Structure formats: C-alpha cells, structure tokens
Amino acid sequence: MSIDHGRRRILAALSASLGLAAAGLPLRSRAAPGRVVVVGGGFGGAAAARALKQLSPDLDVVLIEPAAVFRTCPFSNLYLGGLRSFGSLGHHYGHLQRRHGVRVVRSMARAVDAEQRQVRLADGTRLGYDRLILSPGIDLRWDALEGYDQAAAERLPHAWKAGAQSRLLRRQIRAMDDGGLFLMVIPDNPYRCPPGPYERAAMVAHYFRQHKPRSKVLLLDAKDAFSKQALFEQGWRQVYGDMIEWVGFSGDGEVVRVDAGERSVETAFGQRHQAAVINVIPPQQAGYIARQAGVTDRSGWAPVKAGTFESSLVPNVYVIGDAAVAAPMPKSAFCAHSQAGVTAAAVLASLADRPPPEPVWLNTCFSLIDADYAISISGHYRLVDGEIRELAGGVSPLVATTEFRGREAEHARNWYAAMTQSIWGA
Amino acid sequence: MPTRRKNQVAAANIVRSAGWLFGALIFACSPLPAEEVPVTTLAHGCIACHGADATPRGGEIPPLAGRDAEVLLDLLQAYRSDGAAESTSMHRLTGGYSDDELAALAQYFSEQAQ
Ligand SMILES: Cc1cc2nc3c(=O)[nH]c(=O)nc-3n(C[C@H](O)[C@H](O)[C@H](O)COP(=O)(O)OP(=O)(O)OC[C@H]3O[C@@H](n4cnc5c(N)ncnc54)[C@H](O)[C@@H]3O)c2cc1C
Numbered sequence: 001m002s003i004d005h006g007r008r009r010i011l012a013a014l015s016a017s018l019g020l021a022a023a024g025l026p027l028r029s030r031a032a033p034g035r036v037v038v039v040g041g042g043f044g045g046a047a048a049a050r051a052l053k054q055l056s057p058d059l060d061v062v063l064i065e066p067a068a069v070f071r072t073c074p075f076s077n078l079y080l081g082g083l084r085s086f087g088s089l090g091h092h093y094g095h096l097q098r099r100h101g102v103r104v105v106r107s108m109a110r111a112v113d114a115e116q117r118q119v120r121l122a123d124g125t126r127l128g129y130d131r132l133i134l135s136p137g138i139d140l141r142w143d144a145l146e147g148y149d150q151a152a153a154e155r156l157p158h159a160w161k162a163g164a165q166s167r168l169l170r171r172q173i174r175a176m177d178d179g180g181l182f183l184m185v186i187p188d189n190p191y192r193c194p195p196g197p198y199e200r201a202a203m204v205a206h207y208f209r210q211h212k213p214r215s216k217v218l219l220l221d222a223k224d225a226f227s228k229q230a231l232f233e234q235g236w237r238q239v240y241g242d243m244i245e246w247v248g249f250s251g252d253g254e255v256v257r258v259d260a261g262e263r264s265v266e267t268a269f270g271q272r273h274q275a276a277v278i279n280v281i282p283p284q285q286a287g288y289i290a291r292q293a294g295v296t297d298r299s300g301w302a303p304v305k306a307g308t309f310e311s312s313l314v315p316n317v318y319v320i321g322d323a324a325v326a327a328p329m330p331k332s333a334f335c336a337h338s339q340a341g342v343t344a345a346a347v348l349a350s351l352a353d354r355p356p357p358e359p360v361w362l363n364t365c366f367s368l369i370d371a372d373y374a375i376s377i378s379g380h381y382r383l384v385d386g387e388i389r390e391l392a393g394g395v396s397p398l399v400a401t402t403e404f405r406g407r408e409a410e411h412a413r414n415w416y417a418a419m420t421q422s423i424w425g426a
Numbered sequence: 427m428p429t430r431r432k433n434q435v436a437a438a439n440i441v442r443s444a445g446w447l448f449g450a451l452i453f454a455c456s457p458l459p460a461e462e463v464p465v466t467t468l469a470h471g472c473i474a475c476h477g478a479d480a481t482p483r484g485g486e487i488p489p490l491a492g493r494d495a496e497v498l499l500d501l502l503q504a505y506r507s508d509g510a511a512e513s514t515s516m517h518r519l520t521g522g523y524s525d526d527e528l529a530a531l532a533q534y535f536s537e538q539a540q
Contacts, residue, residue, distance in 0.1 A: 055466060334474055341470030358462045360522070362471035364515055378515045380522030392521025396514070407486060408514050411475070414485035418477035 027118070027128045031060035034130035034351050037119055039109045039289055041065030041093060043072075044135030044321030044336035047423045049102045051344035057101065059348070062127060064119070066108045068092060070424070071162035073193065074333050075416055080159070080170050081203030082210070083371055089162055091424035099426055109136075112293035114314045131347045134295065134302075135321040135336065136287025137161070138192050141300070144283040145185075145258060152260035156278040160192060172277045173207060179214040180276030185255045185265060186221040187283045190301070192322050192331045194227040195377070197281055198246075199367035202232070205240040206370060218275070219246040220267065222254040227330070228367065228377055228395055235369035235405075255280075286323035293317060301325045307383045308346035308356045309339055318343050328390050329381055334363045337419060359383055363393075366412035373402075374409035465534045468527055471519075472535070480539065491538035498532035 029035030033056050038049045041063055049063040069090045078084040096102040108122040112134075118126045140158060142149045148156070159169040173182065182204050186197045201217050208215040225248070226232070236244040247253035257266040264274040285291070285300030295302040295311040302319040303312040309324055311317045320343050321336035329335045338361040346356040361381040366374050379393035396408060472490060477483065480491040490498065505513050506520035506528065520528070 051470065337474055338471055341467055345464055345467050357464045357467065360463050360467060360471065362474065362519060364475065364519070376515050378518040380519055382522065392518060394518045404514065410486045411514060414483065414487040415475045417483055417485065418487065419474050421483075422473045422478045 027126060029060040029128070029130070031058055033059045033348070035060035035062065035128065036131045036133060036347055036351075037127055037129040038063045038133045038135065039119065040135040040137060040287070040321070041067070041070055041096075041104070042135060042137050042321065042336070043333040043419075043423065044137075044340050045133065046070070046093070046096060047337045047340035048133050048135065048320060048344050050096060050100050050423060051341050052347065053101050055344060056348050059351075060103070061101070062103045062105055062129075063093070063096065064105045064107055064109050064121065064127075065093065066106060066122075068106065071166070072333070072416075072420065073160070073162045073196070074419075076159065076162040076166045077196065077200045077203040078368060079166060080173065080200065081206040081368075083203070083206070083368070086167060086170075089166075091420055093424065095424060095426045109289050110292075112289065112314075112317065114293065114317060117316060129316075130351060131316050131318065132293075133318045133320060133343060133347065134287075134290050134293065134323060135319070135340070136289045136323055138284040138322050138331075139287050139291075141283045141285055145280070146256060147258040147260065148280055148282050152258065153280070155260040155263070156258060156280045158280055158282060160196075160281050160284070169277070169279060173204060174211075176212070176215070176276040178212040180212070181216050181218055181274075182208075183218045183220065183265065183273055183275035183278045185258065185278070185280040185282075186219060186223075186226075186253075187281055188222040190327070190331065191281070191284050193365070194330050194332075195232070195365055195367045197221075198226060198228070198232045199369075200279070201244050201246075202236060202240070202367070202369045205236070205243045208243060209240060215243075215276075217244045218273065219244070220253045220255050220265065220273065221246060221248050224248040224250050227365075228375055230398055231375040231396055232367070232369070234398065235373060235375060239370045239373060284322075286319075290319060290323045295319050296323075299325070306386060306388050307359055308350075309343045310346070310350075318347060326388065329361060329363060329379065329388060330365065332363055332365050333419065334365060334415075335361065337423065338362050361388070364415065366408065366415060368409060368412060369405070370409075372409050373405040374412045375405070376408055376411070463527065465530045468523075468531050469534050472531065478538075490535040493536060495532045495536035498535060499529055502528045502532060 038045045049061050052061045069092050071089045093104045097104045109119050111120040157165045157169040159165040252267045252269045254268045255265045256268050266272050286296050286302050290302050295314050302323050303325045309318050309320050320339040322331040342359040349356045364378040366376045368374050375396040377395045379390045382391050475487050476490045480489050505516040508517050
C-alpha cells in the first residue's frame, strides 16, 4: 500500500467517522518533533495528550477514543447515593480538540504493530507514531468468577466502568423494597480504585437511610484488609449504625460462584447468600489493546520502566493509568493524571534524544462516607534506586472533628472540579 | 543522585515513625538541585486539586496561578513542617519536597497568567 493511498484512506475514514476536524493525518507525521499517538481518552490518556501539547505545542498529538462523552468513575458512587446527577459525570473532548490542539479521533484502536510503529483503528486505517502512549484502563475478567459473564452483568451489575452499568445499578437500588439486601462482591488486589467498594457501600447506605431505612448492605470480600479500613469502619458505624456489614476472607467472604438467575452467590466454604440487588466487582486486567500490543505479562497488567512508564516489553510504547504495574501507587484517577505528566515529559525527552527527567508522582484519593463526611489517603512518590517508593503520605486522622470531615468532603468536590477541568476543560 | 535519594527515603521512613523529627530531617537533606525534577512536572501534581488557572472556583481549595511567590512559599513551608493547623492533606503531600523544589513551585505559579 503506497503512502498516498494510505493517506487518502485515512482521510476518508476520518472525515466520515469523526465529525471533528481531522484535516490531514498522514501515516507519518511531518511535524518536526514528531507524532505521539495516545490510546484512551480517560484520566491518563486525555491528561497525557493535553500535557504533551502544553509542553511542546508543535508536536503532533493524536488521541484515540471511541466515546463522544467520557463518564468518570470518580463520583459515580455519589451518583448511586443520589448526591450527583448522571449528567455531571460526563466530559467531552471539544476543548482538547479546539483549544489545545489535540487531534481527537473517535475510534477504537484494534491493534498495535510495534515494529512498523503503527496503530490500526476499528475501520482498518493505520496511524503511524513515533511514540505511543496506552492508557486503556481496565477490562473485567469474564473468566475469573464462575457464573459471571457479560450476560450475568446485565442482572448483577459491576458498575466498575461508569456509564450504562452505573445507571443499571442505580435503577435496581431504587426499585428494591425497603428491607431488601444489597450485596457487594469485592475482589482481591490489585484492582481499580482500592477504596472504591467501601465508598460505594457508604453511598448506598446514604440512599437507604433516606429511602429504605430497613435495608442492609453486605460486603463479601476476598481479602482480609482494605484501604483506609479503620477510617471506613469508624465512619460507617458513626453515620449508618449497623447498616453496613463487612465479611473478609477469613470470615468466609470470598465469593467463588454467582448465579445471576437466582440472584445469589456462593462463598469458598459453601455459604449461599441471596439478595435483592447484587453488585459484583470481578477481578480485572489491563484493557484489551494493552494485551494485544504485547505489553502485558501473565498477571494481565503491563510492567513498565519505573522512571518513564515505557513498557518493559515493547520499545517506544508507554503504558500509564490502571493498565500499568505502578505499585506502590494505587490504580486511581489521581495517579493516572500524575503519571501522564511524568510520562509526557519522558516521551518528549526521548524524542529529543535526551535522558528522561527526574520524576515525581502524587496521589490523593478521597472517599465520601456522607455528603459532609470524607476521608482521604495521600502519597508522594519518587524514583529510588530504579524503583517507585513512597516518600511521604498518609491517611486522614482517626480522631477528627465533624468540621474536619466536612472540609475533606469539600476538598473532594473541589478536587473533582479541578481535575476534570484541567483535563477536559477549556 | 542515589545517596541523596537514600537519605530522603531514610528521612521519610523515620518521619513516619516520629513525625516531630520531620522538619529537622528534611532540612538536613535539602537542598536538592532545583533542576532535578522539572518544575512543570512538579506543578502537574498541584493542578490536580488546585486547577491550572487563576480563576477561583468558589471552593475551599484555592487556585495557585498568579499568587505571590513569597506567600505561596511561606504556606508550603508551613504545611511541610506540620505547623499549619488548617492542613488536612497538604502536610502529607509537601513532606516529600526539598526547599528548592518548594521555592521553584512558588515561583512558577506566581508567574502563571492571572
Ligand atoms: C466506583 C469507582 C470510583 C472511583 N473513584 C475514584 C476517585 O474518587 N479518585 C480517583 O483518583 N480514582 C477513582 N477511581 C479510579 C479511576 O476511575 C481510575 O483509576 C482511572 O479511570 C484510570 O484512568 P485510565 O486512564 O487508566 O483509565 P480510564 O479513565 O478508564 O480511561 C480509559 C479510556 O480508554 C478508552 N479505551 C480503552 N480501550 C481503547 C481502545 N482500544 N481504543 C481507544 N480507546 C480505548 C476507554 O473508552 C476509556 O475512555 C474510581 C473507580 C471506580 C470504579
């Protein structure tokens, strides 16, 4: 296929699929600093695309994302609890495209040809890159929990990717009777958003307290300890009394089988639990395109070079966000954004044949217990002897005033506004 | 800079077990060369909560862009030494920065468009 022919095909395909100005995306970029293709317009990918353009305005930056509107997982628990509208979770790509000069291609990346340095899109067009950044987030593992496949998820939602699944779970919670049981199945580490299930428990209880005061929340967990555990347990008790019950691995909390038809689950020691609503958070792995590109190992996640997040397995491909192995950093939106900043600088250095600059990463995850009650965990990470280490950080104090918890709730709302604004905003 | 990094880690570890040593140790380990981490990388961490622009969004977390460098530096240093009574999480995050990095951040944000 000649370059010209390819170029025509890409142009035709783009103008057909986009509706956005895609004036000329030749197979190879003619921009002096080169072209960086970013796959995934979520927290990691969209932030990386924006940071790249900010640091190097002449760089050709192409962002590939199939959705016109990105729905954030952060605050989707608040939506379940009735504290946020569904619409408030949505962010679009207009500003990135028009104000920040990122070429947004509304498509799905189907394959990566690392040797040719090309990405193949859903419609067959090929896009050349000098460097590739993958931030595809997670895929749920449909083979990991007996009885839990895509069809079962229509009855027992995971709501671990925000969108239709979040709405389904919210509808089910609203439709259940007062006194009905809400049951959540929680996986072992590692998974997206370590404190997420426990915040969700609080938000469902928040809804119950107002609308279904006789209902209960039962958490069946495959592990014996979880993020901010003491703070969560204290907050649950203080605000919701005995409405939330957590059963860990040692208490026979590990679910090994689910029955969507019966709406029941079975634990490792054979206990059966039935519930009015069952929220199954299954084990996870890096998004499909990372696995296809060959950057994941047997764990299902992508090992990376700690200082830059370049894949340890495939050169010129960088993996950030939930898909990457970044421990001790958690799989959080905050970390994905932070990694985007560091990796953008590393990619530019690599294009200019310079050594990568020294990194620093941050994290703060807020969890809402109630509308005016939040707790948080923070971390400050550096590269030490080639490994990522937490140099400072910590969690909210166990002893604190109502006013302090209220301020953290306000900080959570401020964080959401600032973070989404600095990624998708004007 | 492996030795310095090791010092920092050691400092961080001790800090975790004895918070009151904090200020003194950080002081002993600093300053790191300001060029080490690009200031844009440092600032990228801050905008996650504070936003990139100068317009106040009406919340508790203030924008940083366009604020006086000295005021910012005083605040950052107070947070890092755990002296700021209002701190919820800022003291946890500032713990990892050197004096020079805090100064570079303060300078950087003061120069951002109003
Ligand atoms: C209930 C819940 C609550 C959470 N709350 C918080 C919180 O309060 N704070 C926090 O920091 N984190 C939170 N998180 C975690 C946060 O959502 C993730 O860590 C974050 O989204 C990771 O960013 P990412 O870029 O890796 O993936 P994502 O943000 O999921 O983005 C991935 C994007 O890639 C796109 N994509 C995938 N494959 C392809 C392909 N082949 N081609 C093109 N595009 C593709 C997808 O469409 C998607 O838009 C929460 C998560 C959950 C589930």
